[in-house]
Amino acid sequence: MSYHPTQSYSHGSTFNSPTRRRLPLDCYRPAGWKSSITRPHLHAPIFFDYPGQARQGVSMRELRLKGTSTPIQGANDLLFAHTGLQRVVFRLIWPGYEHVEWCRALPVVAPNGAPITRVALGLQIASNFAHFVEKSQYETPTAREWMITPTCVRFEHLFLVSLQNTSEGIWQADVALDLC
Known part of the structure; x- marks a missing residue:
């Protein structure tokens, strides 16, 4: 497996909150993956926003607490309806915790x-991040900037901005941190 840091999936959005910043997205590429002229078909990003707050993301903590009643723009939109997909592969690669x-x-x-609906998918992603943060807080990071600890980055700081199809069959979350 290999990782390729990129900002190309961030869509250059700016956040309304001065304390919010984007977590760098390290794209997973399967072993043997080669850049070629013929790129595989990638699906469009799936965005998660509060009504009237485009590209700001939704609190993962709120998703976990309120579940499917979290107020999300297009909460009941049916996703993947015409793709024939039964499941997607979700990869989480956190800077400094690539070994996890x-x-x-x-x-x-x-x-x-x-x-699946947009809000139900958001809830699954938030649950994965909650479990990852719980597991990773006991791991030693290779870089301290995005360190997951009770005194640094915590689950309640995480905002789900979008889900990106970064490689054929692979989906990763575009995440922001609000470190008030």
Whole structure:
């Protein structure tokens, strides 16, 4: 596996909060992946915003606390409806914690066959981040800038901005931190 830091998935958005900043997105590329003229088909990003607050993200803590009643723009939009996908591969790569492997299959279809909603997908992503933060706070980071500890970065600082299809079959979250 290899990692490729990039800002190309950030869409250059600026945050309204002066204390919010974007977590660098290190894109996962499968072993043997080669840049070629023919790029695989990548799906459009899926954004998570409060109503009227485009590209600001949604608090992952609020997603975990309020669940499907979290006020999200397009909360009940059906995602992946025409893709034929049953699940997506979600990878989480945190700067300084690249040694902490986090790869999960997220179901995008309910047992009854209905496509997942935006808010339900956001809740799955927030839950993955909560578990990752819980696990990683006991790991030694290779860089201190984004260190996960009770005195530095905590789960309640995380905002889900979007879910990006960074490589064929791989999805990663674009995340912001609000360190008030």
